Amino acid sequence: MRFRTFFCVLSFAAATTAIAQKPEEVAYFHLNRVKSGTVAQYEATRKQHWLWHKRLGDSWSYYVWQIVSGEATGAYIVSSFGHTWKEVDESDQLLAGDEDPGGNVEPYLNSESESYYRYRSDLSLAPKVFLPPAKLAVTRVMLKPESVNDFLAGIKKINAAIGKTHYPIVGATRWFQLVTGGESPQFLLLADRANWAAFAPTTDKGLDDVMEEAYGEAQGASILRAVRRAIRSQYVETWQYRADLSFLPAPK
Numbered sequence: 337m338r339f340r341t342f343f344c345v346l347s348f349a350a351a352t353t354a355i356a357q358k359p360e361e362v363a364y365f366h367l368n369r370v371k372s373g374t375v376a377q378y379e380a381t382r383k384q385h386w387l388w389h390k391r392l393g394d395s396w397s398y399y400v401w402q403i404v405s406g407e408a409t410g411a412y413i414v415s416s417f418g419h420t421w422k423e424v425d426e427s428d429q430l431l432a433g434d435e436d437p438g439g440n441v442e443p444y445l446n447s448e449s450e451s452y453y454r455y456r457s458d459l460s461l462a463p464k465v466f467l468p469p470a471k472l473a474v475t476r477v478m479l480k481p482e483s484v485n486d487f488l489a490g491i492k493k494i495n496a497a498i499g500k501t502h503y504p505i506v507g508a509t510r511w512f513q514l515v516t517g518g519e520s521p522q523f524l525l526l527a528d529r530a531n532w533a534a535f536a537p538t539t540d541k542g543l544d545d546v547m548e549e550a551y552g553e554a555q556g557a558s559i560l561r562a563v564r565r566a567i568r569s570q571y572v573e574t575w576q577y578r579a580d581l582s583f584l585p586a587p588k
Contacts (some may be wrong), residue, residue: 476572487567
């Protein structure tokens with residue numbers, strides 16, 4: 337039962353094939369834990385903060401999510417996708433100036449943390465263009481350092497089996513590998529969900545059945561054992577998209 341949720345999410349991967357992307361495509365995640373009783377102030381100030389970005393001519397899109405399940409329920413995630421490391425440097429330089437005091441959210445935070453991940457297009461089943469879904473099923477996977485390669489190889493074989501067997505699936509899945517800002521080796525799986533109903537299985541067939549159909553009973557079971565043994569721990573939560581708090585710059 338320990339790995340059931342992770343493989344349930346994985347087995348509902350997107351039908352679209354992964355499209356090759358830039359070798360080092362960077363994703364930024366900023367966790368904001370808001371002080372009790374200051375949610376309204378935080379949200380109003382977050383909106384004001386984006387006006388500062390707009391005045392600076394910031395070209396990054398920032399998608400804001402609110403965590404709606406798990407121990408961090410109520411916290412906010414500010415995210416941005418599809419950057420190079422050079423662009424991260426350029427963004428730091430752009431935002432290094434004095435910020436409008438009216439847009440500073442820090443007085444309303446209990447804590448915050450920033451992390452950078454590398455997008456793994458070779459593991460993902462998603463279109464290249466990111467369109468934020470209403471919800472994200474998020475699985476944070478901690479691996480045993482000596483088993484990272486086994487995990488990566490296994491995920492690729494699982495994706496191939498899903499395609500080969502035409503397994504009924506919903507929503508895109510994107511894998512990210514932590515570069516800095518947390519415990520490692522760590523991978524993050526973001527699975528698109530249109531609503532809560534989309535979390536329900538669409539078939540009684542499980543991942544073990546899919547692997548057996550694709551590779552035979554012995555080989556399919558062996559692949560899954562290697563992946564499961566590589567996982568040290570996992571944590572699952574749900575993020576809800578907050579379009580009203582997000583920043584999408586006007587197209588040039």
